[in-house]
Amino acid sequence: MEAFIRARDLSVDFPIYDNSHRSFKKKVLNLTTGGRIGSDAGKHPVVSALAELNFDFSHGDRVGLVGHNGSGKTTLLRVLSGVYAPVRGQLSVRGKIASLLDVSMGLDPDATGFENIYLRGIMDGLKPALIRSKIDEIADFTDLGEYLNLPVRTYSSGMMLRLAFAISTSVEADILIMDEWLSVGDAEFSAKAAARLDVLVGNAAILVIASHNPALIARICTRKIHLEHGRVLSDEPVVPEVQ
Numbered sequence: 293m294e295a296f297i298r299a300r301d302l303s304v305d306f307p308i309y310d311n312s313h314r315s316f317k318k319k320v321l322n323l324t325t326g327g328r329i330g331s332d333a334g335k336h337p338v339v340s341a342l343a344e345l346n347f348d349f350s351h352g353d354r355v356g357l358v359g360h361n362g363s364g365k366t367t368l369l370r371v372l373s374g375v376y377a378p379v380r381g382q383l384s385v386r387g388k389i390a391s392l393l394d395v396s397m398g399l400d401p402d403a404t405g406f407e408n409i410y411l412r413g414i415m416d417g418l419k420p421a422l423i424r425s426k427i428d429e430i431a432d433f434t435d436l437g438e439y440l441n442l443p444v445r446t447y448s449s450g451m452m453l454r455l456a457f458a459i460s461t462s463v464e465a466d467i468l469i470m471d472e473w474l475s476v477g478d479a480e481f482s483a484k485a486a487a488r489l490d491v492l493v494g495n496a497a498i499l500v501i502a503s504h505n506p507a508l509i510a511r512i513c514t515r516k517i518h519l520e521h522g523r524v525l526s527d528e529p530v531v532p533e534v535q
């Protein structure tokens with residue numbers, strides 16, 4: 293099965309229900325950041341976060357999304373992850389998607405580390421036997437030892453991120469969605485985490501990552517899409533750097 297993502301005239305608007313919308317529109321019209329401001333049929337201001345995007349991502353594509361603040365990168369990643377539905381246009385996806393947009397989301401603070409690993413597996417639709425087979429690997433990776441038997445609310449923020457990262461990166465996915473390169477933990481853990489991410493990215497058929505870091509895009513991407521005010525400004529191959 294070849295993974296793909298196909299968008300046709302894909303658009304996302306955010307209506308803004310605000311009494312002071314007239315002055316609001318005037319103030320934001322001249323900004324260089326953000327999506328374009330228009331208005332809907334009821335004359336409410338609407339931010340056009342993504343406007344009529346057309347693209348095809350296919351097996352092997354490593355797509356870097358770049359663009360100014362508010363150009364639509366995160367909105368596009370959320371649409372691809374299924375968090376937002378397009379307001380107009382079509383999105384077709386073939387392949388299992390793993391989204392690393394908010395790795396801590398869904399952790400239950402009152403459940404132990406082990407229970408959270410199990411719960412996330414259930415939420416991801418994995419069979420209990422498969423989850424059990426993954427638990428040891430995930431637990432080992434976190435280096436949290438006995439803490440995994442304690443409720444997550446007793447963890448430091450770094451410990452919580454270790455657990456969330458280890459769980460979220462234990463998936464097998466055809467399509468990987470990321471907002472910037474995930475960096476978690478102290479120096480030692482973050483080196484381990486980078487190596488784990490490299491493997492995950494290497495195994496994914498398609499990667500879509502938004503980043504403000506040109507060196508990262510040059511290192512891991514094969515294609516760069518530049519968004520501006522929710523539209524595609526350019527879509528070009530990334531030429532590998534000569535060492």
Ligand SMILES: Nc1ncnc2c1ncn2[C@@H]1O[C@H](COP(=O)(O)OP(=O)(O)OP(=O)(O)O)[C@@H](O)[C@H]1O
Nearest residue numbers: 306326327339341360361362363364365366367368
């Ligand atoms: N939930 C929301 N409600 C209203 N407007 C939104 C919402 N989310 C995003 N927007 C608007 O949509 C536009 C695109 O935002 P988005 O977060 O996709 O940009 P971005 O390219 O990821 O920016 P950054 O580089 O700052 O992360 C912006 O104008 C933003 O104000």
